[in-house]
Amino acid sequence: MSDDRFEPYDDRARAGRDRGKQGRREGDGELPGDADTDAEPNEEPSGDAGALADPGNGADGTRGRPALEHRVLESLLGAWALAACTPEETAAVEEHLGACGACADEALRLRGAVGLLQRPESLDLDPGLRTRVLETCLRRRPPRIPVPDWACAYDAETARLDALLQDFGDTEWHAPVRLRWYEADEAATRRTTVAGVIAHLLAVDGLVAVALGLPDPLGGLAPGRATPSARTEAFWRTVPRPPTRSVRAPWRAQTHDLVRTVSFTGGTGRLPVSYGGYELPLHDAMLDRAFECWVHGEDIAEAVDYPYEPPTGRHLHGMVDLAARMLPAVLEARRQAGHEVSTERRLVAAGAPGRSLRLEIEGSGGGEWMIPLDSPAARGSEEHEVAHIALDGSEFCRLAAGHVSPQEAAAGQLGDKAAIRDVLLAAASMSRI
Missing domain, CATH: 1.20.120 (Four Helix Bundle (Hemerythrin (Met), subunit A))
Structure with missing residues (x-):
């Protein structure tokens, strides 16, 4: 909506403006004061005249829109590919592409590059929407x-x-x-x-x-x-x-x-x-x-x-928790099968704290788990922490599914390298067909 103030309708002012327009149409020359008396007849317009190929004709051949030079249009191709041009620039570039094969090829290449930068969007609804709708309905009834x-x-x-x-x-x-x-x-x-x-x-x-x-x-x-x-x-x-x-x-x-x-x-x-x-x-x-x-x-x-x-954060957390709780038993089974790498195992009584690895899961479904390394019956303990692994939640699940190798999975590792390798291999070994 315009910011101009509302002005009451004035018949006399309207009639005066109409007479002025009629005088301009019917007179032999310009009305006094219309002409710029300071300008020379053949004076060139000010500004960057080099950017205008024909000051009088536009890109579409009409009067009033200046035709942009090839170098200017070429410089606009990147912005055009990103849909960042003004409507006038877009019209000028697209008309130019119909006449310039080199720019058309470059424009096609840039549009393809932009497509690679954009993540494909799912047409499906948010995975959490169904859960939220059900929770709302079940709260009411x-x-x-x-x-x-x-x-x-x-x-x-x-x-x-x-x-x-x-x-x-x-x-x-x-x-x-x-x-x-x-x-x-x-x-x-x-x-x-x-x-x-x-x-x-x-x-x-x-x-x-x-x-x-x-x-x-x-x-x-x-x-x-x-x-x-x-x-x-x-x-x-x-x-x-x-x-x-x-x-x-x-x-x-x-x-x-x-x-x-x-x-x-x-x-x-x-x-x-x-x-x-x-x-x-x-x-x-x-x-x-x-x-x-x-x-x-x-x-x-x-x-x-x-x-x-990936699943919603709450459901993903449950899946991560299941894998983390299964890890001590999997480590013990691998130890009995001779697949253990670490040689620092200690005898620990059931329920007593022992060497532990801190599993830190980041992002949706995240949390921290202390994984006992010496025995499934041992208790994870911060005081006996010997290693620390940090992973994204969905990445950890893909490791447990065998879709990510142990060497590629951990985003952050600190401490006993052999214990870290044991845990990562144990997580991958939980996968099956």
């Missing part, structure tokens, strides 16, 4: 049968992955995916498809289903030693043809059944879930399945070139 806190991450991650899958066509379902994990301290990979990944999630989630008394999705195909890898291989090997989009429906139905069942019968989540070689209580098994759903969601998104965000 509490549910009769609430979903346990320890199952919320699984509920959210399966919903996110299903939203990614819903618009996939045949091409996306058969897109190649390379699964990655660590085995014997070496990176391992396995090729499958998007449908094959969902079949893998269906098979391993079946371990929780069996523990809850639900039908096993593998039925009679389940192997005797029901490790996640063995179940996956059995499923892939015995299906009559490679999995297709048809695997989505049973996978999604099973995820709903798991959440519904733990809500009704989960209790404290202490029910043991067998993973073949070890067991996890139900509340940790649901976090483990949420973690794997997110990691493989990233695998699928990468295969179809689509952005996929």
Whole structure:
């Protein structure tokens, strides 16, 4: 809105202005006072005359807009590529590009460079939006049968992955995916498809289903030693043809059944879930399945070139906490298998403080954990801290998933190098197909 003051309408002033305009139209010359009497007839305009090729004609051939020289237009290409030009400059540059091949090539190159600088934006909603909406609704009307806190991450991650899958066509379902994990301290990979990944999630989630008394999705195909890898291989090997989009429906139905069942019968989540070689209580098994759903969601998104965000901070914190709590037992298993690097182990009584590593997780889902190094039964202690590692939360989870090598993972390291290496290798060894 203009800052000019409002002036009342004046018929006499309006008539005077109209008569002045009429005199200008009908007179033979200019009205007195209109001409600049100090200017010479052939005087050049002041300013940088070199920037104007034709002071009277614009870039589009009209009067009043000066045509910019080639060197000026060329200097504006960078700003044009960044969409930082004024509308007049933009019009002049784009008209020039239609006539100058060299500048057109340079403009194309600059636009491509700008595209590389911009991070691709996901068309999906914020991963935390669903959680915030549900929390708001549940505060207003509490549910009769609430979903346990320890199952919320699984509920959210399966919903996110299903939203990614819903618009996939045949091409996306058969897109190649390379699964990655660590085995014997070496990176391992396995090729499958998007449908094959969902079949893998269906098979391993079946371990929780069996523990809850639900039908096993593998039925009679389940192997005797029901490790996640063995179940996956059995499923892939015995299906009559490679999995297709048809695997989505049973996978999604099973995820709903798991959440519904733990809500009704989960209790404290202490029910043991067998993973073949070890067991996890139900509340940790649901976090483990949420973690794997997110990691493989990233695998699928990468295969179809689509952005996929990490979980919300609260859910990511739970996943980090699970991995941190499992590390002492994993360190002990590696020690018994002869994979330990550090030779400074001390005998520590159960519950007593021992050598410890401080695991500092930064960013969303962050926190600090004291990892006992001498025994799973020992207590982490700040007084006995011998090493310190700092990592980003999602980076630590990718290390535990075998997607980042131990050598590349730690953003900051301080203290006993052998202890640090032991912990990083132990974290990577928790990964599996």
